[in-house]
Amino acid sequence: xxxxxxxxxxxxxxxxxxxxxxxxxxxxxxxxxxxxxxxxxxxxxxxxxxxxxxxxxxxxxxxxxxxxxxxxxxxxxxxxxxxxxxxxxxxxxxxxxxxxxxxxxxxxxxxxxxxxxxxxxxxxxxxxxxxxxxxxxxxxxxxxxxxxxxxxxxxxxxxxxxxxxxxxxxxxxxxxxxxxxxxxxxxxxxxxxxxxxxxxxxxxxxxxxxxxxxxxxxxxxxxxxxxxxxxxxxxxxxxxxxxxxxxxxxxxxxxxxxxxxxxxxxxxxxxxxxxxxxxxxxxxxxxxxxxxxxxxxxxxxxxxxxxxxxxxxxxxxxxxxxxxxxxxxxxxxxxxxxxxxxxxxxxxxxxxxxxxxxxxxxxxxxxxxxxxxxxxxxxxxxxxxxxxxxxxxxxxxxxx
Numbered sequence: 001x002x003x004x005x006x007x008x009x010x011x012x013x014x015x016x017x018x019x020x021x022x023x024x025x026x027x028x029x030x031x032x033x034x035x036x037x038x039x040x041x042x043x044x045x046x047x048x049x050x051x052x053x054x055x056x057x058x059x060x061x062x063x064x065x066x067x068x069x070x071x072x073x074x075x076x077x078x079x080x081x082x083x084x085x086x087x088x089x090x091x092x093x094x095x096x097x098x099x100x101x102x103x104x105x106x107x108x109x110x111x112x113x114x115x116x117x118x119x120x121x122x123x124x125x126x127x128x129x130x131x132x133x134x135x136x137x138x139x140x141x142x143x144x145x146x147x148x149x150x151x152x153x154x155x156x157x158x159x160x161x162x163x164x165x166x167x168x169x170x171x172x173x174x175x176x177x178x179x180x181x182x183x184x185x186x187x188x189x190x191x192x193x194x195x196x197x198x199x200x201x202x203x204x205x206x207x208x209x210x211x212x213x214x215x216x217x218x219x220x221x222x223x224x225x226x227x228x229x230x231x232x233x234x235x236x237x238x239x240x241x242x243x244x245x246x247x248x249x250x251x252x253x254x255x256x257x258x259x260x261x262x263x264x265x266x267x268x269x270x271x272x273x274x275x276x277x278x279x280x281x282x283x284x285x286x287x288x289x290x291x292x293x294x295x296x297x298x299x300x301x302x303x304x305x306x307x308x309x310x311x312x313x314x315x316x317x318x319x320x321x322x323x324x325x326x327x328x329x330x331x332x333x334x335x336x337x338x339x340x341x342x343x344x345x346x347x348x349x350x351x352x353x354x355x356x357x358x359x360x361x362x363x364x365x366x367x368x369x370x371x372x373x374x375x376x377x378x379x380x381x382x383x384x385x386x387x388x389x390x391x392x393x394x395x396x397x398x399x400x
Contacts, residue, residue, distance in 0.1 A: 015074030017048035094149035105170025123156035173375035190345035191278035240311025259381025324352035
């Protein structure tokens with residue numbers, strides 16, 4: 001257990017975790033005048049792994065380290081660190097690209113972790129740290145990885161997306177590690193098939209007996225045969241004469257998506273601003289706003305006369321471009337940088353909104369939106385977003 005003087009060495013400590021193990025080992029190094037270059041520690045099921053990268057003064061050694069290790073009940077491995085693997089000084093040469101990979105599922109098995117790390121290795125991503133975010137069972141982990149400065153992160157994103165789409169049991173997200181990753185302050189969501197499990201216009205059409213006609217127009221719009229505004233006008237026109245009471249009854253009983261209540265409750269406790277920006281209808285959006293305590297709601301207003309729908313909307317249509325504009329306006333109004341905004345949606349008309357936000361999340365979306373978004377959620381509920389923010393199960397329990 002000796003090292004050459006003035007070498008930088010890596011001390012790897014393993015064994016039982018005691019209340020003063022780290023304090024006594026670092027005390028020994030301090031007495032020897034060692035320079036601390038890096039440190040990492042983790043305790044799993046009461047077993048400690050502590051790594052200390054230090055540089056010892058010329059002529060200094062650690063003769064008492066073996067006896068201290070025996071007393072503490074740990075094993076210490078000391079290895080000289082070759083110059084080739086030491087980290088470059090900041091500003092001297094290109095820095096590696098740093099990303100965070102989050103895997104979330106009901107339970108992550110060894111096959112899941114193997115598949116994930118295999119994709120990372122194939123993409124030349126080096127895993128520097130793995131942190132468990134969940135409690136028992138193991139359901140969420142966060143991997144801090146680096147890519148070479150000249151690497152293409154898009155290729156890694158596609159590989160992880162393919163892995164996530166191939167597995168119905170867990171989601172994988174890739175985010176750039178930056179100042180704003182855990183500094184998000186606003187979450188903006190689509191409503192239909194995102195915050196709620198239905199499409200309101202489909203349910204109204206079904207109640208009025210015109211669902212097949214509405215569905216046919218929707219299909220034409222999806223195939224690019226008409227733009228969103230025209231498709232909305234034609235579909236709403238088919239609802240002319242519907243008793244407005246049907247709309248209000250539907251709005252009062254909207255089926256929430258799994259995890260929606262938890263997401264909004266926790267975001268509110270943490271001081272986030274929340275908004276619904278939807279191409280759906282204002283009666284439903286405002287009912288959700290009141291029910292969940294959402295701060296803002298923007299959507300299309302249906303015209304009503306004599307208690308019945310006229311088949312027309314009132315005001316500017318909330319289409320894809322309008323959604324992106326509203327997000328930007330709202331962020332500016334609330335003093336929030338776009339990098340601090342999360343946008344969540346499921347359809348093509350959410351794409352511009354997702355691109356405008358610092359983090360765009362495709363939620364149970366079609367493949368094209370998944371590919372275009374920063375990340376996607378398919379297996380979990382909306383509360384998976386909290387894990388993407390880096391919140392642990394213990395932290396979530398604290399905020400209720």
